[in-house]
Amino acid sequence: MSVVVMHVRAELPGDESSLDSMHQLFATLWDGAPAVTTRDRVLFSLAVAEIAANVIEHVLPMYREWALDLTAWDDHLEASIRHPGPVVERGLSDWAMPGEDAESGRGLALAAAASSLHYSHSADPEGSEWRVVHQLLS
Amino acid sequence: MTTFATTTTDSTLIVRPNGRLDLVAAPELREIVAKSIAGGVVNVVVDLADVDFLDSSGLGALVTGLKSTRQAGGNLRIASATEQALIVLDLTMMQQVLFPYPSVEAALEAP
Numbered sequence: 001m002s003v004v005v006m007h008v009r010a011e012l013p014g015d016e017s018s019l020d021s022m023h024q025l026f027a028t029l030w031d032g033a034p035a036v037t038t039r040d041r042v043l044f045s046l047a048v049a050e051i052a053a054n055v056i057e058h059v060l061p062m063y064r065e066w067a068l069d070l071t072a073w074d075d076h077l078e079a080s081i082r083h084p085g086p087v088v089e090r091g092l093s094d095w096a097m098p099g100e101d102a103e104s105g106r107g108l109a110l111a112a113a114a115s116s117l118h119y120s121h122s123a124d125p126e127g128s129e130w131r132v133v134h135q136l137l138s
Numbered sequence: 139m140t141t142f143a144t145t146t147t148d149s150t151l152i153v154r155p156n157g158r159l160d161l162v163a164a165p166e167l168r169e170i171v172a173k174s175i176a177g178g179v180v181n182v183v184v185d186l187a188d189v190d191f192l193d194s195s196g197l198g199a200l201v202t203g204l205k206s207t208r209q210a211g212g213n214l215r216i217a218s219a220t221e222q223a224l225i226v227l228d229l230t231m232m233q234q235v236l237f238p239y240p241s242v243e244a245a246l247e248a249p
Binding site: 016019023038039042043045046049050053056057097100101102103104105106107109110113114 | 158160161162191193194195197198199201202205221222225226229230231232234235
């Protein structure tokens with residue numbers, strides 16, 4: 001059975017300034033979970049950040065807040081990204097890595113390429129949620 | 139907030155971002171490279187030593203710079219990528235296009 005090592009949560013404003021808070025939250029998480037390797041930190045934070053950027057770009061112009069939960073378990077890392085309203089389909093279709101000369105469109109493909117990650121998004125009366133799960137190998 | 143230090147050596151602009159090269163900072167890098175090309179300096183080295191987080195937006199700005207410098211007869215190279223940036227290049231299969239030189243000096247001296 002998995003054991004929680006560290007959990008942090010923040011309600012964030014719906015603009016690009018919230019990315020600072022997100023990275024501070026990552027730092028707090030790693031302080032409380034020092035055994036997580038650099039590579040696992042990079043892969044997990046990259047996936048979460050790309051999903052968050054997608055939400056900020058495509059969803060938050062319509063809303064003004066989002067919430068981020070980060071949990072370090074002893075065998076995996078987990079993130080919940082919640083925002084008001086339904087999942088906006090625009091921006092969710094580009095999962096394939098674009099060509100090498102593409103100047104944009106790598107976000108979701110990059111998140112998906114960070115191995116051992118799984119995403120789900122669902123809508124409920126209180127909003128929508130993305131979940132990122134990264135299994136720790138060691 | 140990400141800051142950008144710039145110097146020009148041997149007709150090459152060296153850009154050293156400090157902080158995150160992400161959704162927020164990418165437009166400024168695009169602008170710096172565009173101004174450099176407009177001013178006639180078409181070779182650019184982006185020193186990534188102090189970039190603690192590169193995301194797809196930052197990578198997109200590097201690709202924009204690569205394309206625009208080449209169209210102007212120059213080039214854009216990256217140097218001193220951190221482990222995080224190297225992982226991004228690997229996951230996006232961009233290491234052949236944006237070869238990560240180990241140092242600014244190596245990037246400047248490469249043929």
